[in-house]
Amino acid sequence: MTDAIKIDVWSDIACPWCYIGKRNLETGLAEIAEDADAPQVEVTFHSYELSPDTPVDFEGSEIDFLAHHKGMPADQVEQMLERVTGVAADAGLGYRFDILKHTNTVKAHELLHFAKEQGMQKEMTERLMSAYFTEGRHVGKIDDLVALAGDVGLDAEATREALESGRYLEAVRADQAQAQAYGIQGVPFFVIDGKYGVSGAQPAAAFAQIARQVWAERAEEPAAS
Template sequence: MNVEIWSDIACPFCYIGKRKFEDGLQQFSQRDDVNVTFKSFQLDPYAEKEQSQTNAEMIAGKYGMSMEKAKEMTQQVEDQAKEVGLDYKLESTVLTNTKDAHRLSHFAKEDGKMEEMMERLLKAYFTEGKHVGDHETLVSLADEVGLDGEAVRAMLDSDGHEEIVREEMQEGADIGVQGVPFFVFNRKYAVSGAQPAHAFLEVLEKVQEEENENKINIVSQGDSCADESC
């Protein structure tokens, strides 16, 4: 089974949703047969790499609310994060453009480390206050998950993987992704948002049941040739 997750490193509900999906997956009996792929999405593809606003200031300006209300919303999100074991420090987040972080995730995919890289990027952004738009920070994070730092630096200094980031954002738009996180199961079912773990488990079980139903039931079998015979 293939699960594609459209998400952004700067999306607080994407990290929360990732944890809830993982909790549901852990309860799924066929979890070892599930292939998870992260797809790129940028909440603000035109964001500046260097910004001076705090998270609360950004929210207040974006939604036209008071700083008090923005901080209240921030606290609510931090409380939701705690429910799944995440220690958000949203007022310490460094706002930036996430394109290069997405490019790094695709570079990591080539070494089979995309999931580890996404986890490290999300943790760095939401709990450690790291600047995930800064190349040296990205090189350091990549090194932590076992990637070659110099190769990562060379990729970041080029336009490597920019095209796939754009393509996946367009691909998401084409299939109806309007917000993230957005989970697509076998290109047949989708779950939008950070749903409870049981919601993900229900979809996993439904997709698995349909896969089993699509298999042909052999009612009678005689002599035949297979890979190791004839």
């Protein structure tokens, strides 16, 4: 039996294109699941902080943050967010930048590593991104993160201990070091089977195509003796 294709995804909870890219990837993989010889795929998420200097409690709107961070006029930022909201809607996501609570995401990344150990990374990634972009939930404070972890079935006490101890920070930093080694300068970034790099929130069809291509390449490889 052919081993599963490994897709490693570098993303940030607070990256609007990352959630769109995640959803498009899922849509593309759902499409190829109908193939007669459906590729087996294993997806792993890795940590990347777009704005590590962001305070946990940022005072102001997303427009305020981006205008300051990118040095763009507020009306230009507003147009940019409207465009992203439209692209998100096409992917089936209802972005609410008007209620979004901008925050530091390092603790959310620590939570994802804890969830990964419990076999719940996929569910936790979806819950965090949905909470952040569509529900206006805070994803930077431990109390809020423990509540969101509970939504996917993680133990509250164990989650709190994991976050308060900071023992997953090293894993977050290791992901970031790997991103640097790969030369990743923006997210989402997808590494397919350790040999193909795909940057940005590609359409679902593009993800389906590359997964089929890699699966076909696998089939052509001579069997190990």
